[in-house]
Amino acid sequence: MINFIEILIRGLMLGSLYALVGMGLTLVWGVVGIVNIAHGEFVMLGAYLAFWSFSLLHFNPLFSVILAIPIFFFAGITIHKRITERLTKAPELSALILTFGMSILIWNLAQFFWTNTYRSVPYLTGNFPFFGLVFAKSKTISFFLALGITAALFAFLKYSKLGKGIRATSQNSEVALVCGINTIKMRAVTFGMGIALAGAAGAIVSLQWVIFPQMGTTYVSKAFAIVVLGGLGNIQGALAGGLIIGVLESLMTQYWSAKMAQIIPSMTILIILLLRPTGLFKR
Amino acid sequence: MKHSLKRKQVLIGLAILMAFLISVPFFATDYWMTLLVLIFIFTVYASGWNLFSGLTGYTNLGLAWFIGVSGYVSSLLIADYKLLWVFAWPLGALFVSLVSIGVGYILLRIKGVYFAISMVALTEGTRELIGTEYLEPITHGGKGVPFVAGISLPVLYWSILLLAFITVFICYKITSSKFGLRLITIREDEQAAETLGIHTTREKIVAFVMSAFFTGMAGAIHFTYQNYIDPSFGFNIQLTLTPIVMTLFGGVGTVFGPLIGATLFTFIHEILWAELTILYMAIFGAILMILILFFPQGLLGWMKEKGIVPRIRKI
Numbered sequence A: 001m002i003n004f005i006e007i008l009i010r011g012l013m014l015g016s017l018y019a020l021v022g023m024g025l026t027l028v029w030g031v032v033g034i035v036n037i038a039h040g041e042f043v044m045l046g047a048y049l050a051f052w053s054f055s056l057l058h059f060n061p062l063f064s065v066i067l068a069i070p071i072f073f074f075a076g077i078t079i080h081k082r083i084t085e086r087l088t089k090a091p092e093l094s095a096l097i098l099t100f101g102m103s104i105l106i107w108n109l110a111q112f113f114w115t116n117t118y119r120s121v122p123y124l125t126g127n128f129p130f131f132g133l134v135f136a137k138s139k140t141i142s143f144f145l146a147l148g149i150t151a152a153l154f155a156f157l158k159y160s161k162l163g164k165g166i167r168a169t170s171q172n173s174e175v176a177l178v179c180g181i182n183t184i185k186m187r188a189v190t191f192g193m194g195i196a197l198a199g200a201a202g203a204i205v206s207l208q209w210v211i212f213p214q215m216g217t218t219y220v221s222k223a224f225a226i227v228v229l230g231g232l233g234n235i236q237g238a239l240a241g242g243l244i245i246g247v248l249e250s251l252m253t254q255y256w257s258a259k260m261a262q263i264i265p266s267m268t269i270l271i272i273l274l275l276r277p278t279g280l281f282k283r
Numbered sequence B: 001m002k003h004s005l006k007r008k009q010v011l012i013g014l015a016i017l018m019a020f021l022i023s024v025p026f027f028a029t030d031y032w033m034t035l036l037v038l039i040f041i042f043t044v045y046a047s048g049w050n051l052f053s054g055l056t057g058y059t060n061l062g063l064a065w066f067i068g069v070s071g072y073v074s075s076l077l078i079a080d081y082k083l084l085w086v087f088a089w090p091l092g093a094l095f096v097s098l099v100s101i102g103v104g105y106i107l108l109r110i111k112g113v114y115f116a117i118s119m120v121a122l123t124e125g126t127r128e129l130i131g132t133e134y135l136e137p138i139t140h141g142g143k144g145v146p147f148v149a150g151i152s153l154p155v156l157y158w159s160i161l162l163l164a165f166i167t168v169f170i171c172y173k174i175t176s177s178k179f180g181l182r183l184i185t186i187r188e189d190e191q192a193a194e195t196l197g198i199h200t201t202r203e204k205i206v207a208f209v210m211s212a213f214f215t216g217m218a219g220a221i222h223f224t225y226q227n228y229i230d231p232s233f234g235f236n237i238q239l240t241l242t243p244i245v246m247t248l249f250g251g252v253g254t255v256f257g258p259l260i261g262a263t264l265f266t267f268i269h270e271i272l273w274a275e276l277t278i279l280y281m282a283i284f285g286a287i288l289m290i291l292i293l294f295f296p297q298g299l300l301g302w303m304k305e306k307g308i309v310p311r312i313r314k315i
Helices: A002-032 A039-055 A061-082 A092-114 A137-159 A161-171 A173-178 A183-208 A213-230 A235-255 A264-275 B002-027 B030-056 B063-080 B085-107 B112-131 B153-176 B178-188 B190-195 B200-226 B237-250 B257-275 B280-294 B298-306
Strands: A127-130 A133-136
Touching: A002 A039, A002 A133, A002 A137, A002 A161, A002 A183, A002 A213, A002 A235, A039 A061, A039 A092, A039 A183, A039 A213, A061 A137, A061 A183, A092 A213, A092 B112, A092 B237, A092 B280, A127 A137, A133 A137, A137 A161, A137 A183, A137 A235, A161 A173, A161 A183, A173 A183, A183 A213, A213 A235, A213 A264, A213 B112, A235 A264, A264 B085, A264 B112, B002 B030, B002 B153, B030 B063, B030 B153, B030 B178, B030 B200, B030 B237, B030 B257, B063 B085, B063 B112, B063 B200, B063 B237, B085 B112, B085 B200, B112 B237, B153 B178, B153 B200, B153 B257, B178 B190, B178 B200, B190 B200, B237 B257, B237 B280, B237 B298, B257 B280, B257 B298
Parallel strands: none
Antiparallel strands: A127 A133
């Protein structure tokens, strides 16, 4: 029983990270209308940011997580203004192909400059004992970091003026425009936020796992499963979806096999799309 | 009179081209033959994709599923059951076509981007499934299936040339037909199509299955040519994306777009690969982005817009 609780909590910790990535994707998808296949690549870049600032500048990786947010935010806004804003009116396939091209460009450049050597950030080692359960320090701190960022995100969306504008644009961009909201600015800010979430998640990932140029692909496929689970554009849904996927993966790895656990994202997507295409949670 | 003169010219040109292509094995080097084989394989992939996705507007990101399933059936039949390639290929294609009737019936109710995602999920799921311990006795799991089909390069070349010709011809016939028009109507406005009495689900499934058949057939040939198949090779996302990019190069929804795109793309690929191996993929990604941003309608689409080529459905 104790073992089961430990697995469950570990799943939640894993899920909180997936949720960060998923929330970024669903935010961009819901507000900007773009399916960002390159989303995982920004996770990878965030991890490399943490790695290089740790190895070269001896920055505390936890600081890199905070640092990642403004860096990736501005990067995201720039990318949006130059590239993705042009595709707002275009068919969905165009955005898919564009971001796919961007994904290839980014991870291959990463591979070219930084090689495929596995990197890691051995900063937090050791465990926290907790009433008979044992949790890795890196995963626990990551969990709280992820929760903190999520809370900040929710507070921003709910209470700030910009946040309200973003929500309005996601609900109905034409009406929002008529109400005087600068939807172009909203889309740019949202895209920046989405990329910032991915980058921060990546920096958090650097604390726990190895870093390599192609690591983005596994995050993006889980992010898609999360977006489908939670419902398009639904941030709370993405949070729940992320936690669910994390728990499922933890359970499956323990009770079946790690290989079978890889099928989870695909199976989830297929089942949800067939039974409840709008996602598990109401808007 | 001018119309039939032009038609005659086109047919003569086509006959000369075909005669040339058929005679290639008699004078060309292996390098050129393999290059052409790849061009033809991907022409069929691209045309097969275009037949469904280009006309109905349902972006099928699961082309690799058709290829992998048919490739596995055909390769296993040749490797484990010693079946002749002449029978293995059609059986592979038939198998994937039959299964895709069911898959299409279930998944084609889902629209837009969700459909695209579900096809990717299907491909990834099938790939993982084939690699699991449970199916290993049949599929050889992750170890892959190395095999030799007892077919010479020229015969393989003629087979894929024939398949490519038939595929492009059928695409031409379908796109010019009423059926093609119905598919295009589905793309333009599915609700209006249904209101007009078009049985959209049935039409979509038919196009889907046809796409599966041709793509599957080319897939069987592809893996016979490679003498090997395994889960990541057979269901590789590149097998989905390359034909799509080729079709984009040439012009989505056109008949000859995929053919043009496949040829152009393969040549550019060969040049890039030879000159700039290291950054090849990065440049490919950048080219993709530029293409989508500035030439979304592809070469043929651009030519149609400029009036170089008539803006008719059957081209």
